[in-house]
Amino acid sequence: MRIEAVIRRIPRGKVSTYGAVARAAGLPRGARLVARVLQRGYGLPWQRVLGAGGEIKLRGDSAIEQRLRLEAEGVRFRGRKVDMKQCEFRFGPSVRKR
DNA sequence: AAGATGACGCCCG
DNA sequence: CCGGGCGCCATCT
Numbered sequence: 001m002r003i004e005a006v007i008r009r010i011p012r013g014k015v016s017t018y019g020a021v022a023r024a025a026g027l028p029r030g031a032r033l034v035a036r037v038l039q040r041g042y043g044l045p046w047q048r049v050l051g052a053g054g055e056i057k058l059r060g061d062s063a064i065e066q067r068l069r070l071e072a073e074g075v076r077f078r079g080r081k082v083d084m085k086q087c088e089f090r091f092g093p094s095v096r097k098r
Numbered sequence: 099a100a101g102a103t104g105a106c107g108c109c110c111g
Numbered sequence: 112c113c114g115g116g117c118g119c120c121a122t123c124t
Contacts (some may be wrong), residue, residue: 009105016109016118017106017107018105018106019106019107024107024115026100027120029107029119029120030119030120031105031106031119031120032104032105032107032119032120032121032122033106033119033121034105034106035104035105035106036104036105036120036122038105039104039105046105049105050107051105051106051107052106052107053107056105057105057106058105059105062105063105068103069109087101100124101123101124102122102123103121103122103123104120104122105117106116106117106118106119106120107113107114107117107118107119108116108118109113109116109117110114110116111113111114111115
Protein backbone atom coordinates (compact mmCIF):
# COMPACT_ATOMS: atom_id res chain seq x y z
CA MET A 1 0.00 0.00 0.00
CA ARG A 2 1.55 3.27 -1.08
CA ILE A 3 0.15 5.26 1.80
CA GLU A 4 1.68 2.93 4.34
CA ALA A 5 5.03 2.92 2.56
CA VAL A 6 5.09 6.70 2.41
CA ILE A 7 4.32 7.09 6.09
CA ARG A 8 7.07 4.68 7.03
CA ARG A 9 9.58 6.89 5.24
CA ILE A 10 9.09 9.74 7.69
CA PRO A 11 12.22 9.72 9.86
CA ARG A 12 12.23 10.11 13.62
CA GLY A 13 12.20 13.75 14.64
CA LYS A 14 10.41 14.81 11.47
CA VAL A 15 6.74 15.02 10.55
CA SER A 16 4.43 15.35 7.56
CA THR A 17 0.79 16.05 6.82
CA TYR A 18 -2.18 14.00 5.61
CA GLY A 19 -2.29 15.94 2.40
CA ALA A 20 1.43 15.68 1.72
CA VAL A 21 1.42 11.96 2.35
CA ALA A 22 -1.57 11.52 0.09
CA ARG A 23 0.11 13.45 -2.71
CA ALA A 24 3.36 11.55 -2.27
CA ALA A 25 1.33 8.37 -2.56
CA GLY A 26 -0.28 9.56 -5.75
CA LEU A 27 -3.66 10.35 -4.20
CA PRO A 28 -4.02 14.14 -4.47
CA ARG A 29 -7.45 14.04 -2.89
CA GLY A 30 -6.79 11.32 -0.36
CA ALA A 31 -6.01 13.15 2.84
CA ARG A 32 -8.93 11.45 4.56
CA LEU A 33 -7.79 8.07 3.34
CA VAL A 34 -4.42 8.64 4.96
CA ALA A 35 -6.21 9.39 8.21
CA ARG A 36 -8.20 6.17 7.98
CA VAL A 37 -5.11 4.10 7.36
CA LEU A 38 -3.42 5.61 10.38
CA GLN A 39 -6.35 5.07 12.67
CA ARG A 40 -6.61 1.50 11.59
CA GLY A 41 -3.12 1.25 12.97
CA TYR A 42 -0.71 -1.00 11.14
CA GLY A 43 2.15 -0.25 13.48
CA LEU A 44 2.85 3.01 11.72
CA PRO A 45 4.52 6.11 13.19
CA TRP A 46 1.08 7.79 13.42
CA GLN A 47 2.36 10.56 15.63
CA ARG A 48 4.38 11.94 12.74
CA VAL A 49 1.36 12.76 10.60
CA LEU A 50 -0.36 16.10 11.21
CA GLY A 51 -2.98 18.27 9.60
CA ALA A 52 -2.15 21.04 7.16
CA GLY A 53 0.02 23.72 8.71
CA GLY A 54 1.39 21.31 11.28
CA GLU A 55 -1.69 21.21 13.45
CA ILE A 56 -2.70 18.17 15.47
CA LYS A 57 -6.11 17.00 14.34
CA LEU A 58 -6.76 14.61 17.17
CA ARG A 59 -8.87 15.36 20.20
CA GLY A 60 -8.60 14.80 23.90
CA ASP A 61 -6.01 12.40 25.21
CA SER A 62 -4.90 11.26 21.80
CA ALA A 63 -3.87 14.80 20.97
CA ILE A 64 -1.81 15.04 24.14
CA GLU A 65 -0.28 11.67 23.41
CA GLN A 66 0.79 12.75 19.97
CA ARG A 67 2.28 15.99 21.17
CA LEU A 68 4.24 14.27 23.89
CA ARG A 69 5.57 11.62 21.56
CA LEU A 70 6.65 14.18 19.01
CA GLU A 71 8.39 16.39 21.52
CA ALA A 72 10.11 13.27 22.78
CA GLU A 73 11.51 12.82 19.28
CA GLY A 74 12.73 16.37 19.25
CA VAL A 75 9.96 17.96 17.22
CA ARG A 76 9.55 21.65 18.10
CA PHE A 77 6.13 23.17 18.62
CA ARG A 78 5.15 26.73 17.93
CA GLY A 79 2.08 27.24 20.09
CA ARG A 80 -0.54 24.71 19.01
CA LYS A 81 1.26 23.79 15.85
CA VAL A 82 4.50 22.09 14.94
CA ASP A 83 7.30 24.20 13.58
CA MET A 84 7.01 22.85 10.06
CA LYS A 85 9.61 25.27 8.87
CA GLN A 86 12.07 23.02 10.56
CA CYS A 87 10.44 19.64 11.14
CA GLU A 88 8.50 18.94 7.98
CA PHE A 89 9.89 16.00 6.05
CA ARG A 90 10.01 16.37 2.27
CA PHE A 91 9.51 13.19 0.29
CA GLY A 92 11.75 12.44 -2.61
CA PRO A 93 10.57 13.48 -6.13
CA SER A 94 7.59 11.12 -6.21
CA VAL A 95 9.99 8.53 -7.54
CA ARG A 96 7.36 6.64 -9.44
CA LYS A 97 9.57 3.88 -10.65
CA ARG A 98 8.55 3.56 -14.20
C1' DA B 99 -29.77 3.37 -2.26
C1' DA B 100 -29.51 7.93 0.35
C1' DG B 101 -27.73 10.36 4.25
C1' DA B 102 -24.46 11.00 7.91
C1' DT B 103 -19.69 10.90 9.63
C1' DG B 104 -14.75 11.66 10.20
C1' DA B 105 -7.05 11.73 12.45
C1' DC B 106 -8.72 16.54 5.92
C1' DG B 107 -7.84 20.90 2.96
C1' DC B 108 -8.74 25.25 1.07
C1' DC B 109 -11.21 29.59 0.28
C1' DC B 110 -13.86 33.60 2.34
C1' DG B 111 -15.32 37.13 5.37
C1' DC C 112 -6.68 34.32 14.30
C1' DC C 113 -11.45 32.29 14.05
C1' DG C 114 -15.59 30.43 12.33
C1' DG C 115 -18.40 28.69 8.37
C1' DG C 116 -19.04 26.37 4.12
C1' DC C 117 -17.98 23.21 0.38
C1' DG C 118 -15.44 19.49 -1.96
C1' DC C 119 -13.20 14.78 -1.39
C1' DC C 120 -13.45 9.68 -0.26
C1' DA C 121 -14.42 5.34 2.14
C1' DT C 122 -17.31 3.35 5.62
C1' DC C 123 -21.51 2.71 8.38
C1' DT C 124 -26.44 3.24 9.28
